[in-house]
Amino acid sequence: xxxxxIAKACGVSVSTVSRVLNERPDVSEAVRxxxxxxVERHNYIPNTSARDLxxxxxxxxxxVVRGTGTPFFSDMLKTVTxxxxxxxxxxxxxxxxxxxxxxxxxxILEREKKLRxxxxxxxxxxxxxxxxxxxxxxxxCCSYTxxxxxxxxxxxxxxxxxxxxxxxxxxxxxIEHGHRRIAALVPSCSDHSISQLRCNGYIQALEDHGIxxxxxxxxxxxxxxxxxxYKATCALLDSGTDFTAIFAVSDVMAIxxxxxxxxxxxxxxxxxxxxxxxxxxxxxxxxPTLTTMVQPVEQMARESVHILVxxxxxxxxxxxILLDTTLREGGSIRQL
Amino acid sequence: xxxxxIAKACGVSVSTVSRVLNERPDVSEAVRxxxxxxVERHNYIPNTSARDLxxxxxxxxxxVVRGTGTPFFSDMLKTVTxxxxxxxxxxxxxxxxxxxxxxxxxxILEREKKLRxxxxxxxxxxxxxxxxxxxxxxxxCCSYTxxxxxxxxxxxxxxxxxxxxxxxxxxxxxIEHGHRRIAALVPSCSDHSISQLRCNGYIQALEDHGIxxxxxxxxxxxxxxxxxxYKATCALLDSGTDFTAIFAVSDVMAIxxxxxxxxxxxxxxxxxxxxxxxxxxxxxxxxPTLTTMVQPVEQMARESVHILVxxxxxxxxxxxILLDTTLREGGSIRQL
DNA sequence: GTGAAAGCGCTAACAT
DNA sequence: ATGTTAGCGCTTTCAC
Numbered sequence: 001x002x003x004x005x006i007a008k009a010c011g012v013s014v015s016t017v018s019r020v021l022n023e024r025p026d027v028s029e030a031v032r033x034x035x036x037x038x039v040e041r042h043n044y045i046p047n048t049s050a051r052d053l054x055x056x057x058x059x060x061x062x063x064v065v066r067g068t069g070t071p072f073f074s075d076m077l078k079t080v081t082x083x084x085x086x087x088x089x090x091x092x093x094x095x096x097x098x099x100x101x102x103x104x105x106x107x108i109l110e111r112e113k114k115l116r117x118x119x120x121x122x123x124x125x126x127x128x129x130x131x132x133x134x135x136x137x138x139x140x141c142c143s144y145t146x147x148x149x150x151x152x153x154x155x156x157x158x159x160x161x162x163x164x165x166x167x168x169x170x171x172x173x174x175i176e177h178g179h180r181r182i183a184a185l186v187p188s189c190s191d192h193s194i195s196q197l198r199c200n201g202y203i204q205a206l207e208d209h210g211i212x213x214x215x216x217x218x219x220x221x222x223x224x225x226x227x228x229x230y231k232a233t234c235a236l237l238d239s240g241t242d243f244t245a246i247f248a249v250s251d252v253m254a255i256x257x258x259x260x261x262x263x264x265x266x267x268x269x270x271x272x273x274x275x276x277x278x279x280x281x282x283x284x285x286x287x288p289t290l291t292t293m294v295q296p297v298e299q300m301a302r303e304s305v306h307i308l309v310x311x312x313x314x315x316x317x318x319x320x321i322l323l324d325t326t327l328r329e330g331g332s333i334r335q336l
Numbered sequence: 337x338x339x340x341x342i343a344k345a346c347g348v349s350v351s352t353v354s355r356v357l358n359e360r361p362d363v364s365e366a367v368r369x370x371x372x373x374x375v376e377r378h379n380y381i382p383n384t385s386a387r388d389l390x391x392x393x394x395x396x397x398x399x400v401v402r403g404t405g406t407p408f409f410s411d412m413l414k415t416v417t418x419x420x421x422x423x424x425x426x427x428x429x430x431x432x433x434x435x436x437x438x439x440x441x442x443x444i445l446e447r448e449k450k451l452r453x454x455x456x457x458x459x460x461x462x463x464x465x466x467x468x469x470x471x472x473x474x475x476x477c478c479s480y481t482x483x484x485x486x487x488x489x490x491x492x493x494x495x496x497x498x499x500x501x502x503x504x505x506x507x508x509x510x511i512e513h514g515h516r517r518i519a520a521l522v523p524s525c526s527d528h529s530i531s532q533l534r535c536n537g538y539i540q541a542l543e544d545h546g547i548x549x550x551x552x553x554x555x556x557x558x559x560x561x562x563x564x565x566y567k568a569t570c571a572l573l574d575s576g577t578d579f580t581a582i583f584a585v586s587d588v589m590a591i592x593x594x595x596x597x598x599x600x601x602x603x604x605x606x607x608x609x610x611x612x613x614x615x616x617x618x619x620x621x622x623x624p625t626l627t628t629m630v631q632p633v634e635q636m637a638r639e640s641v642h643i644l645v646x647x648x649x650x651x652x653x654x655x656x657i658l659l660d661t662t663l664r665e666g667g668s669i670r671q672l
Numbered sequence: 673g674t675g676a677a678a679g680c681g682c683t684a685a686c687a688t
Numbered sequence: 689a690t691g692t693t694a695g696c697g698c699t700t701t702c703a704c
Binding site for chain 1: 673674675677679680681682
């Protein structure tokens with residue numbers, strides 16, 4: 001079933017059918033009704049590939065989400081969807097694995113859907129100018145920036161939190177509650193990612209408060225998932241190293257850690273305090289409610305879309321927004 | 337940058353470039369290397385729309401996931417991805433909202449990507465033959481079937497659990513532990529969905545065990561999300577109705593209920609027992625570990641893909657597989 | 673208001 | 689082994 005078939009069935013030309021389908025005004029009401037009727041009866045659905053191929057320009061904004069099923073991005077996506085819609089653009093979503101290359105995925109999407117702009121939800125921190133030559137439309141990095149790369153500030157836009165400072169404040173919060181033996185639960189300390197930044201924040205906080213960094217207290221789980229966070233926490237427990245609190249770089253990992261502690265007979269916060277980062281919905285439903293550094297997810301989403309739209313309208317240069325995180329007190333920290 | 341530009345830059349024809357790009361064997365090594373080199377240097381990315389438009393047949397299997405960010409489907413998707421890949425097909429993923437029409441989304445995807453087959457992860461239970469005329473390729477319904485619709489058995493394939501029986505067993509488990517005042521936490525009792533089926537299983541279980549159904553104990557939250565489940569549980573608590581256990585139709589809702597109970601000073605399982613359905617990863621990390629009816633997610637995913645592949649090879653008619661759920665004991669039920 | 677025809681970028685015969 | 693060419697289904701001038 002193609003546009004040709006519809007045209008034939010209606011006794012009109014393909015261009016007329018096309019006009020009807022694209023809600024053009026220059027079609028007589030009679031023809032319009034007839035075409036719509038035939039389309040309906042035949043369950044005709046236009047071929048998007050053909051359409052995309054030929055359309056000169058679209059109002060498509062691409063959104064590339066790195067990490068399928070990550071609660072943090074699921075939460076953010078809700079607002080992004082709403083904002084893009086409100087701005088009068090059309091969202092084209094692409095989810096990729098946490099190990100896939102978002103720049104490449106974005107570039108493919110750009111050509112495929114004739115994108116006007118691109119929004120990256122999560123990505124690497126170490127782009128090089130050469131890599132980004134792939135991307136031919138304005139784009140904004142949401143939730144991360146180019147900390148380890150060699151991009152010039154004016155060559156890209158970003159909306160993120162200060163990961164280092166957020167981790168610093170999280171750890172400082174624990175210290176202020178009297179904790180000095182604080183473990184860090186991180187995917188990695190040296191992967192040029194968010195994890196490394198937050199790990200550095202942890203180290204800095206300890207040093208600034210005159211606490212010696214003990215390598216035995218830094219556990220690298222190898223990933224952001226619950227299973228590995230759980231195992232890493234168990235390993236820490238088994239190592240016999242003593243500690244009174246855990247700083248987890250993400251809420252999901254914090255929740256897994258709470259479970260590991262519980263399974264070994266340690267209660268949070270009585271026997272061990274814990275703090276996370278993210279402020280995902282789930283953290284409100286954990287037992288105890290997780291104390292965490294909340295990222296302003298909605299604001300991040302809103303600002304990202306706004307900057308992108310600005311860029312498209314050529315109003316203003318690429319901006320970099322650093323948003324504040326706020327401490328949301330739950331019940332997972334005990335005063336020593 | 338098109339295939340033409342590359343051809344020109346290499347001094348060869350477009351077909352040669354096309355051959356190289358599609359890894360055809362009939363190209364000389366010298367030309368292949370040169371083309372690849374130029375492609376690389378120009379960051380050329382083929383236009384997928386053009387490609388999809390012209391390709392006569394693909395090995396694309398479409399997967400339509402209903403409900404973005406639902407943990408249950410995120411878990412399932414992992415296996416589906418693996419299986420489709422192993423079967424030598426290419427997966428094309430489309431995520432839609434829980435209120436969108438999966439049949440329409442599937443039909444569009446089919447035309448867009450020249451699909452060979454379609455896999456629906458989650459969907460409505462009330463298709464009519466007319467609606468499905470839209471879909472022109474073999475498809476299988478995964479995790480649901482046509483309970484409330486008018487499809488003939490031989491006209492579609494499905495892999496699902498027996499929702500009624502699973503709910504029945506969940507509630508029976510509670511009854512066997514001595515509970516008689518059992519509340520049901522459901523999105524709706526009459527929406528022609530999975531929720532209704534499970535609700536009926538609850539009612540049946542009570543009746544079969546000589547327990548009168550008390551409408552005050554059936555709370556309809558209006559959705560599968562945590563927030564509404566939490567509020568619904570609070571409302572139940574506030575109503576003063578007494579109960580010793582809660583049957584939640586999903587793990588996510590069960591976890592929200594545990595929180596609501598905790599916030600009102602009730603411990604699980606000491607003061608109230610709870611059981612869920614699904615067996616999502618998160619249910620292993622809740623406090624206490626959730627007792628739940630585990631859906632065989634991996635098996636469901638595997639069987640779904642297998643049936644679809646069978647259908648494509650014309651080996652055998654559409655089948656309907658009803659998989660067993662198993663009780664995974666956590667710590668959320670107390671013997672009375 | 674409507675139709676004819678030229679492509680969009682690519683693949684796949686069919687030639688050579 | 690490589691080139692030529694005819695479309696894939698659609699939108700969009702440009703005529704009428």
